[in-house]
Amino acid sequence: MASNIEKLENNEEKLTIQVSKEDFSQAMNKAYNKNKQYFNIPGFRKGKAPFPIVLNYYGESAFYEDAIDYVLDDAYKAALEEHDAKPFSQPAIDVEEIGLDKGMTFTATYALKPLVTLGEYKGLKAYRPAVEVEESELDKQLDDKRLELARLVPVDRPVAEGDFVLIDYEGTKDGVAFDGGSAEDHTLEIGSGQFIPGFEEGLIGHSAGEELDLDLTFPEQYHSEDLAGQAVVFHVKLKEVKERQLPELDDEFIKDISEDCDTVEEYKAELRKKLEDQRTAEADREFEENLLDQIAANAQFEMSHLLIHDEMNRLFQQQSQMMMYYGMRMEDYLRMMGMTQDQYMASLHEPAENSLKKAYALEAIAEAEGLTATDEEIEEEIANMATAYGMEKEKMAETLDEDQRQGLADQARLKKAGEILRSYSEATDVAPEEDEAEEAAEAEDSADQAEEAGQEGQSQEGQTEEA
DSSP: OEEEEEEETTTEEEEEEEEOHHHHHHHHHHHHHHHGGGOOOTTSOTTOSOHHHHHHHHOTHHHHHHHHHHHHHHHHHHHHHHTTOOOSSOOEEEEEEEETTTEEEEEEEEEOOOEEEOOOOSSOEEEOOOOOOOHHHHHHHHHHHHHHTOEEEEOSSOOOTTOEEEEEEEEEETTEEEEEEEEEEEEEETTSOOSOTTHHHHHTTOOTTOEEEEEEEOOTTOSOTTTTTOEEEEEEEEEEEEEEEOOOOSHHHHHHHOSSOOSHHHHHHHHHHHHHHHHHHHHHHHHHHHHHHHHHHHSEEEOOHHHHHHHHHHHHHHHHHHHHHTTOOHHHHHHHHTOOHHHHHHHTHHHHHHHHHHHHHHHHHHHHTTOOOOHHHHHHHHHHHHHHHTOOHHHHHHHOOHHHHHHHHHHHHHHHHHHHHHHHSEEEOOOOOHHHHHHHHHHHHHHHHHHHHHHHHHHHHHHHHHO
């Protein structure tokens, strides 16, 4: 194997690697042995035709994919070791020449670690939101807890908003039942929005024992093309009406829900402390992000576009997973947003680049400050991970390999860098300039639209299954 290395623009390197004819021939033979049982050639039993006969019949290219897999990884690793190369990304592979008579020549282009030249990162000022907890927020949390523990009690009166009803229903279009439109003994909360508009509202004012027909129309944007915009009739049998009965908010209730508190006031004080701690951490993160915005803007970066594209793909996958959580495909979300996938990917370039610049700027600060993670700090990160996954710390520690522990060490190191950065800086209560605030609001609106679109998809999915 022969190879050479070339430094490219944008802080990238390219390895050109030549696999000898002998090594490539061995890989082709391995590819033949792997696949020979699939080749059917006249005059030979299936899988018994010799390699030269199969080559003549199907051509060399039939084996290239597997042969490349056999030689590429080892050749790439050997070339990295030969040139003491330290890639910072997965390589982009391009096969330039291939064949039994010439071997294989391919290139591997990869990013190097970004080079960051920091500007001033001490003595900065940035906005940090105030940490406040309103009494009404504590009351709401207590009300939510009461809702969790409420009982459903049968009532002898007509259905009202917020009631729970037990129903049988059957949906028909043009007199014919449609898939997913029928159920028996279904419990429905009135006002929950589980069903299409008009269904839940149509039950209000009716009493247990009644049967009624609801003439409704599915939304134009409904996910099922067969039902979108279609007029249907739901025949509903109202079997039972229940209302939610909340427990009294008193000291006895608190003793039932808390191991550490005996009174309402103690519980509210504990809630306030948790919310204040949570919002302090959120305010610190926003303060740090605002500082890093300034630092990244004043720093100089030599950074490969390969890293930006990787981050764009990560953001795309993150969005796709969020849509899946809400029961919506990414293609449907993009259609609702009026964008193609290429347009959406292009919109991710700037946020991906900015995110990387801030991350690498923080890494550069950690290097400039000579920060390292102590064993105690790494153990704390392991404990946090164990809590997040609901595992015992010792069992979590046993599952971690060397690379994962190093990742936690890096995480602890960057956390220290953020703390030091904040200590060097001055927090202000001056909100960002109007144009910056508008950009932040647009980003938040975009995130809200994604969540609303996902929730709408999830709700409509449920309407076919439940209505």
